[in-house]
Amino acid sequence: MSALSGIRVLDFSQVLAGPFAAMLLADLDAEVVKVEPPAHGDHSRQMAPRVQDGLSGAYLAVNRNKRGVALDLKDERGRALAHQLAAQADVVIENFRPGVAARLGIDYATLAALNPRLVHCSISGFGQTGPYSSRGGFDLVAQGMTGLMSVTGDPDGAPAKCGIPVTDLATGLFAVYGILAALNARERTGRGQQVDASLFDTGIGLAVWEAVEYFHTGKTPGRTGSAHRLGAPYQAFRTSDGYFTVGADGDRHWPRFCEVIGLPRLPEDPRFTTNDDRLANREALVAAIEERTTTRTRDEWLTLLEEVGVPAGPINSVPEALSDPHTQARDMVVDVEHETLGTVRTLGPIVKLSDTPATIQSPAPGLGEHSTEVLTRLGVDESTISALRNEGVIA
Structure with missing residues (x-):
């Protein structure tokens, strides 16, 4: 049937x-x-x-x-x-x-x-x-x-x-x-x-989050690159040989991510303690993270992040995505x-x-x-x- x-x-x-x-x-x-x-x-x-x-x-x-x-x-x-x-x-x-x-x-x-x-x-x-x-x-x-x-x-x-x-x-x-x-x-x-x-x-x-931002804040949503407009860090970061994505905006994943990249005290920084803090200071947040992520390769970071359960993935080209074993x-x-x-x-x-x-x-x-x-x-x-x-x- x-x-x-x-x-x-x-x-x-x-x-x-x-x-x-x-x-x-x-x-x-x-x-x-x-x-x-x-x-x-x-x-x-x-x-x-x-x-x-x-x-x-x-x-x-x-x-x-x-x-x-x-x-x-x-x-x-x-x-x-x-x-x-x-x-x-x-x-x-x-x-x-x-x-x-x-x-x-x-x-x-x-x-x-x-x-x-x-x-x-x-x-x-x-x-x-x-x-x-x-x-x-x-x-x-x-x-x-x-x-x-x-x-x-x-x-x-x-x-x-x-x-x-x-x-x-x-x-x-x-x-x-x-x-x-x-x-x-x-x-x-x-x-x-x-x-x-x-x-x-x-x-x-399809503009679900963008409408939410406008309806509830009155602000005009702008461009955020690969970043999420309601959570941080939730975007692409540079490595020594390319980019990878990380979704570590939640209270559980944020400190784990910081541990992995060698910044265990970053969550204590008042600029980055809560998600609202990190959104308000996203430019400084990205600079601090990429100072560390650019020291190793994409695959090295992805291996470490997978071991501790932090959502992350490579930014594949179309041929890479189509040939991926999961595909x-x-x-x-x-x-x-x-x-x-x-x-x-x-x-x-x-x-x-x-x-x-x-x-x-x-x-x-x-x-x-x-x-x-x-x-x-x-x-x-x-x-x-x-x-x-x-x-x-x-x-």
């Missing part, structure tokens, strides 16, 4: 947030049909790194376990096929700018009239309502407008975006959260509903066989379920790879499929 077996998903989305959400559902064995425009498909097919014509690493990364159908939604015959697919679906995911889905005939109102049990998820930059709803959605813009960039980077540096497209990916996660909640509600009401997820709401919602043990890097590319390496399922685990059964589909299979199952005869293909309505 699999977690989402029997759930049918139509994925009209492109690039990242929507495809990522649909992929997470597919990993749990939902039947996901990815619908793309016949000419060029999902925009991410053309993104770097390109691996062959019409296929990129970006596309492969978030479209596994899906079947691929190419339909021209601007043609009324393509829309009619999309409507037939939606009538049999449990979930629709789209991430067009608000208003575009309605023009293409795949908006919530249109599809819910055909299938009242449908859970329709719209992912956008700013949501389906509000003064900015008509704007396009870009992770960089969302990170800037929601305050995330204002608190990212070194205190004396320029604002920086998070190294990963955090609002894109997290919006995909929140979309899945909303979809699963709506499917659960449908079991009681018999009706589907619209799920409205946006990069803007995600960015605001391998958790099956977070897996190989998938692709018909033309051979073995393709991809990231593994993130959440582990004991009885109904997520699995990777197939790589991302080629453009329209399963059009004939899916439309035949829908009841479209071969001659019609051939005619529509010749006229560019499907591919």
Whole structure:
């Protein structure tokens, strides 16, 4: 038995947030049909790194376990096929700018009239309502407008975006959260509903500690580099050959950390006795700690800290993180066989379920790879499929 077996998903989305959400559902064995425009498909097919014509690493990364159908939604015959697919679906995911889905005939109102049990998820930059709803959605813009960039980077540096497209990916996660909640509600009401997820709401919602600081102190949160804004020391420190991270802001770990780095009396210094003291004097605290940590290597300090139970870890490069033995043990890097590319390496399922685990059964589909299979199952005869293909309505 699999977690989402029997759930049918139509994925009209492109690039990242929507495809990522649909992929997470597919990993749990939902039947996901990815619908793309016949000419060029999902925009991410053309993104770097390109691996062959019409296929990129970006596309492969978030479209596994899906079947691929190419339909021209601007043609009324393509829309009619999309409507037939939606009538049999449990979930629709789209991430067009608000208003575009309605023009293409795949908006919530249109599809819910055909299938009242449908859970329709719209992912956008700013949501389906509000003064900015008509704007396009870009992770960089969302990170800037929601305050995330204002608190990212070194205190004396320029604002920086998070190294990963955090609002894109997290919006995909929140979309899945909303979809699963709506499917659960449908079991009681018999009706589907619209799920409205946006990069803007995600960015605001992720600023948990920053909102706390502003709500309760009235101060504007600033950039703290790798440091935590509510605890110290909880950040990266220099060593003789690189950096490592330490979470020693608690009363239990703080004195242990000081013992290990050879400053056993530092907790008695009135500037550093309590967490509030250390936050108020963080610059002096970091200077005192790094005077000691720069005398030994990263690995030497990590060994000593692990022995006494102080939370600490290396700052790995991406290749180091992906090759870490723990990464391998958790099956977070897996190989998938692709018909033309051979073995393709991809990231593994993130959440582990004991009885109904997520699995990777197939790589991302080629453009329209399963059009004939899916439309035949829908009841479209071969001659019609051939005619529509010749006229560019499907591919």
